[in-house]
Amino acid sequence: MSERTVELEVLRYNPETDGEPHFQRYSVTCREEWVVLDALNHIKETVDPTLSYRWSCHMAVCGSCGMMIDGEPKLACKTFLRDYPGVIRVEPLAHFPVERDLVTVIDDFIAKLTRVKPYLIPKEEKPVAAGEYRQTPAQLKRYKQFTLCINCMLCYAACPEYGIIPKFLGPAAISLAHRWNQDSRDGGRAQRQEEIAATEGVWECSFTGACSEVCPEHVDPAAALQQVKIKSTVDWYLAHTMPWLNK
């Protein structure tokens, strides 16, 4: 296949030496099948070893390589150079503080993930020796899609609300809470609900659907948000009109 030369404009920022972030241009001779990550690796190996970014799997499963590519949140390992005719602008994921170059600080997401209790809170205690919890393919299907989140944070970079209200739990954390709520083995919804129904839990979402559009794994976080919001509304309604039902 053919080789061609591609221009990349990469955001650089080193807190120790740079007052301000700035763009640096690289031209790369690349192969037809290359993804943006291949171009970055090529730059790092042959042109500029100081360029910093995260990656590991090169197969869209580890979630490390999220970045803005021509203004859109993308996985660098699944974004093909051939789809970009002009100069390609590469920046760190929007809405996250920049640690260095394309590396962002993701503490906020990790804290939020922890808060929604993303683990099985069993509906019914059963010793492991008693065998598996039965779960039919149909029951599995109810939550399976929401297990596919690779924590890449593209949805946070796309979410207009998260940009304005950083306390918002955000698409992935809520999708994961929903994943556990929907699991037939789980009985922890009430516990998770406290976090989710709080002010910055789910209410900030205005359903632009941007999260689902950018999600590389087709998790459809917007659908999770919508379902959670309906449930939260019902809960709120019950709690405020018929409080005795909740206790």
Add this chain to the structure above:
Amino acid sequence: METITSDIAIIGAGGAGLRAAIALAQADPRLRIALISKVYPMRSHTCAAEGGAAGVIKGDDSLEQHFNDTVGGGDWLCDQDAVDYLVQEAPKELLQLEHWGCPWSRELDGSVAVRPFGGMKIQRTWFAADKTGFHLLHTLFQTSLQFSSIERYDEYYATDLLVDEGRCCGLTAIEMRSGQMRQFRARAVIIAGGGAGRMFPFTTNGAIKTGDGMALAYRAGVPLKDMEFVQYHPTGLPSTGTLLTEACRGEGGVLLNKHGRRFLQDYGMGPETPIGKPVLKTMELGPRDRLSQAFWHEQKKGNMVTTQWGDAMLLDMRHLGEQKINERLPLVRDMSISYMGVDPVRDPVPVRPVVHYMMGGIHTDIRAATPLAGLYAAGECACVSINGANRLGSNSLTELLVFGRRAALSAMEYLASDPGRGNSQAIDAQAEAARARVRALFQKSGGESIAGLRKEMMHTLEQHAGIYRSGEGLSEACATLAALRRRYANIELHDKTNVYNTDLLQALELGSMLDCAEAVAVSALERRESRGAHQRLDFTERDDARYLKHSLASFQGAAAPRVDYSDVVITKSQPGVRDYSGGHA
């Protein structure tokens, strides 16, 4: 230097490290656990595992059969007491994962489903579509979040173990965000650092698999065992090395040469089985070493298709139909289309063998204990050894659960003996020395490039330590690697800053890989026989009289490692012939 004190420090937060951490937290909530990882836990390479995890669960299966498949698959180099423990604990661990919410694929009645896998005579591989490792890792990671006693140090790069009076007392690690060296003091350390496939140019392994965990133990005096056994997986995409899981063949995919012939029948794995009706343990469901070797011979005969990335065979899944492919192998379809431009529903996918897994690793006993007191190891970085000369697919996810937990229990037993924390001043001095060693890298101006040395290392291993090897080639590899290690002393960093300095990290990772690579080449040169994944063109037969033994490579500083041998534990299965012909009993 900032010092962080805990009871047990774990290096690595992949499947093995997380499993160990949870076992500790559950066993004793008062234990302070430091979980140290150079990437966020869910980025660990366990996430890339596709096919599944083996464990006896169905009525038609037995522990004995899982044992026999594993030991025969490993060409009798497995320690049989360890395999016994593995197969016995496997179902419990996989059920435990189920109880933590792992989304295993199911039968209609709601029980866990199993699928066929290479080298396994009975269907016993649990799976979660074709993202088993991903689900296993995320289930473990999310489960771990409920234990406040697990203190995570994400994006900390471990550089050295701290050893005093013959006991491991902690480690040093670079906090990547600040670039500062930290000292971790612990009464016991568990290494769960993963594999080292990145020593080779064409691999399914992610960027982080650079053998750091192995190198840490090796430099601290713990031998690396059976390093000559490197697994090639037969079916990687020629463009990127991305794996197409063995489940492709488990579900019924077949391998063709350019004449459309299912050539495996010509290499002792026939007779041909009906298309779409895979038969266990023969033809396409033979073991990985045999399949990769068959490719090599067909390539020599000119029977492979040519692609722009080199020779390839064809993996034909068309007869499975779109629905089954979407349901059982969605990732495979997605990746074939994305990275090769081939839709397996419509066309056969070109594939070729690719470096996949290290059977060898840190020498441990069946308790996951290394010879260094206070140091334990589990997962791909360790060699316990249940994989012998060739790992069977879907045994390693099981291994990291079983032995991750085992390492935790053993470390707790060790703590109960009240080992103490060593001489504080002596350990401080070691930590300072470790920091100085890293700082010295910033001062060097020898002009050797990291990428350059890395390329030479990869090329050397690919050329001389691949599917087939020879004494001559391996001698050359040893000489080249020794020279590369010398030249490594003159590497020059271009990035002299502190924050998230990947130039520095890559330099340190290269150091790990070079040490591991030399252990591979030297151990391979010394093993003058052919067994499992180690095939010598100059010694083509298995030689049980001389080499039914584990190799143990010991670090000798600047010199090449010393290789010793230890006995294989044989309890009930005497070495026999590995029969993957369809006619076998």
